[in-house]
Every structure is written in C-alpha cells, then in structure tokens.
Amino acid sequence: MRLLNAATIEVQEFLSDHEIPPYAILSHTWGEQECTLQDMIKPDVRYKAGYSKIQNCCQQAIKDGLEWAWVDTCCIDKTSTAELSEAINSMFRYYRSAKKCYAFLSDAPSRDWLWLSRWFRRGWTLQELIAPREVHFYSRNWILLGSKSELVDEIHDITKISKDVLRTGTLEIAHVATKMSWxxxxxxxxxxxxxxxxxxxFGVYMPLLxxxxxNAFIRLQQEILRVSLDPSLFAWGLPNVIERIQRYDNYIMDMKERPQGSFEGMLAKSPGQFKVTEHINVLANLPHTTNAIFKGNGLSITLPSCYNTNTGVCWxxxxxxIRNRK
Structure with a gap:
C-alpha cells in the first residue's frame, strides 16, 4: 500500500500491513487533470487541477494529528493490472481501516447542495460512505459541512440507506436486495x-476482467451466492406497486409473445433492477425449498410453485x- 507523506506530499510504499501507519483517506469524484502516481514525481504536478484536493486532504490530515494520507488517483499504479486489481479488491478495507475519511464534494458550495452533489450518485462512493467509521464532508472550497453522524438524516433521505447502517457501518443487518437497492x-x-x-x-472478491x-454483475451475484443463503438476491425486477399474483398473468402472457430470448434468467443484469427492493424482508425458508447452488454453468434451486391452468403460467x-406494504 502506498501512502502520501502529509507534510511533503510525497508517495511512500509500505510492503506489509503491519508497517502501515495511521492514515486519512480521501473520497471524491474524479474530474479533469487528476494526478497519477507517475505525475507525483514531476515538478509541475502542483499545476494540475486535481492537485489542490490532494493538498487539502494532506493539510487536513495534519490538523487531525495524522502524518499520512491515501488518495486513489495517486496511490495506485494504474499502469499495473495486477496492482489495480489488488487495490480494487482491497478498497473497502482501505476505507474501513482509515482513521479519518474526508468526502470532497467538488460541486457543493454549501450544505444545502448535498442533494445535488454527484458524489451521492457515483458507484464507487457507496462503499466510501459506508465503510469508514466516520466521514467528514467538505464543500468545493474545503469548508466543513458536517460529519456522517451529524448529517445522517439528510444522507438517509438522499441514499435510502438505513440510519443504523450509516451510524454503525454494520452491513449484516441489511439483506442482499436491500444493499443492491442502494x-x-x-x-x-x-x-x-x-x-x-x-x-x-458484499464481502466477496473476484478478478477484474x-x-x-x-457479465461482471452476473459474476458478482454468483460470488454472493457462494457466501450467502439470502434468497432476496432473486427478488429483483419488482414493480413500483406490488399487486396480487393474478395481476401478473397477463404480463407474462404478453412476454410469451416476444421474440425468443426476451425472458430473463434467475440473476439480474444490473443493480438498476433492484430499484424498489429496499423494503425486502427475508422469511424462514418456505416448505420444499433448497438453497441455490451452481452446477457447471447453471444454477440449481428447488422452490414451491403453483400452476395456472388457464394461462399456462407457473409461479x-x-x-x-415486503416490509411496510400498503
């Protein structure tokens, strides 16, 4: 792991985990002229647009009594496929282990702009919000807007992540489909x-391809199934309004008229298919149910079913x- 010396803003590599000193970490959205590892040894690096947030991160770390900082743009050698893969697989741990996390909202001039910041709409910042014990949010002028604990109500309203998860970082209290909905x-x-x-x-690891x-999202779900028996992974694609099962028969009949290959498999194609699953609740296993396992290239699972003789649809x-169902 590489870290920035907060006083000199020079990169230093630590070869083993027990050597890694306490450090601060930056969470941000990438923009133009980001500083790479290779840029950091160039004398003109300070003139790049991305340098100021690195400098502010280091200065804040010193104020917080920390001598080291980690910034993804310049602490990872992205020219090395192996190093990039290792870093991405370790990213959650990097943020969880940091003593301080600074979230830089480059498009938020004040606290009132939290709702509009793209930081809350980017994929990578989800784990950067949850993993650290505490996150301090800074405006585009590096003015403190508040901490995660102080802003928990606003962050919950923006992200739909439960306040318990935001406060504790404990992911085990949320079901798979709920995490996907975030x-x-x-x-x-x-x-x-x-x-x-x-x-x-989800606490899984896989090679980057x-x-x-x-297909990366399919592989992710397969890895989740290897470590979790949570059936809510299959609860994707729910409509905004939950109706009785009979209401779906006509929908399925229409699907049958579509070209071959229109039907989905057991696994979702993207996180977007979990938009309304934040209220999923997992029950005790239904009778005649077995857990999902992979056999070759297929998925094997036994589920209770019912057959509609009028439409030929099997459920x-x-x-x-669904919790809080109206």
Whole structure:
C-alpha cells in the first residue's frame, strides 16, 4: 500500500500491513487533470487541477494529528493490472481501516447542495460512505459541512440507506436486495465497475476482467451466492406497486409473445433492477425449498410453485416479503 507523506506530499510504499501507519483517506469524484502516481514525481504536478484536493486532504490530515494520507488517483499504479486489481479488491478495507475519511464534494458550495452533489450518485462512493467509521464532508472550497453522524438524516433521505447502517457501518443487518437497492441509481464510467464497486459491500472478491461488460454483475451475484443463503438476491425486477399474483398473468402472457430470448434468467443484469427492493424482508425458508447452488454453468434451486391452468403460467415462490406494504 502506498501512502502520501502529509507534510511533503510525497508517495511512500509500505510492503506489509503491519508497517502501515495511521492514515486519512480521501473520497471524491474524479474530474479533469487528476494526478497519477507517475505525475507525483514531476515538478509541475502542483499545476494540475486535481492537485489542490490532494493538498487539502494532506493539510487536513495534519490538523487531525495524522502524518499520512491515501488518495486513489495517486496511490495506485494504474499502469499495473495486477496492482489495480489488488487495490480494487482491497478498497473497502482501505476505507474501513482509515482513521479519518474526508468526502470532497467538488460541486457543493454549501450544505444545502448535498442533494445535488454527484458524489451521492457515483458507484464507487457507496462503499466510501459506508465503510469508514466516520466521514467528514467538505464543500468545493474545503469548508466543513458536517460529519456522517451529524448529517445522517439528510444522507438517509438522499441514499435510502438505513440510519443504523450509516451510524454503525454494520452491513449484516441489511439483506442482499436491500444493499443492491442502494446502488440501483448510481452510475460508473465503465459498466463493469457497477459490479466491481460492490465487492466490498458484499464481502466477496473476484478478478477484474474489463471488457466483460454486464457479465461482471452476473459474476458478482454468483460470488454472493457462494457466501450467502439470502434468497432476496432473486427478488429483483419488482414493480413500483406490488399487486396480487393474478395481476401478473397477463404480463407474462404478453412476454410469451416476444421474440425468443426476451425472458430473463434467475440473476439480474444490473443493480438498476433492484430499484424498489429496499423494503425486502427475508422469511424462514418456505416448505420444499433448497438453497441455490451452481452446477457447471447453471444454477440449481428447488422452490414451491403453483400452476395456472388457464394461462399456462407457473409461479415459484421465494422466502421474502415486503416490509411496510400498503
């Protein structure tokens, strides 16, 4: 792991975890002229637009009694595929282990602009919000707007993340579909990063394969199934209004008329299909249910089902319900 000396803003590498000193960490959205690792040894690096937030992060770290800081743009050698993969798989741990996290909202001049900041709409900043014990938010002029604990009501309203998760960082209290719903409206520059940015949230690890497109999200769900028995992973695609099962028969009949290949599989194609699953509740296993396992390239699961003889539609049930259903 590389860290910035907060006093000199020079990069130093620490080869083992036990050598890593206490450090602050920066959370931000990327803009133009970001400073790479290679840029940091150039004398004109301070004239790049991205240098000021690195400088402000280091100065704030010193004020908070910390001698070191970590910034993703310049502490990772992105020319090394192996290092980039290791860093992305370790990102949640980096933020969880930091003594201080500074969230720089480059488009927010004041606290009233929190709702409009793109920091809350980017994929990578989701784990950067949840993982640290505390996050301090700074405006575009590096003025303190408040801490995560102080702004918990506003952040909950913006992100729909439960206040208990925001306060404690304890992810085990949220179901898989609920966690997915937090990412449903977030964007990343590369489609694969919609999956890679969620690995830490679900406690899974997988190799990065840029170029695989939406298959990255399928692989993420497969890894989740290896470590979790939570059936809410299959509760994606719910409509905004939950109706009785009979209401869906006509919808399914219409689907049957579509070209071959229109039907989805058991796994979602993107986090966007979990938009309304924040109120999912997992129940005790239904009778005649088995947990999902992978066999070869397929998924095997046993679910209770019912068959509508009039429409020819067969329904299978998963052990979930909707909380706060009206």
């Amino acid at each position: 990412a449903a409206n977030r964007q990343t520059s590369r489609v694969e990063d919609r999956a890679y940015s969620l690995m830490g949230i 840029y170029g695989e497109g939406s 299978a049930g998963i052990s979930c319900s």
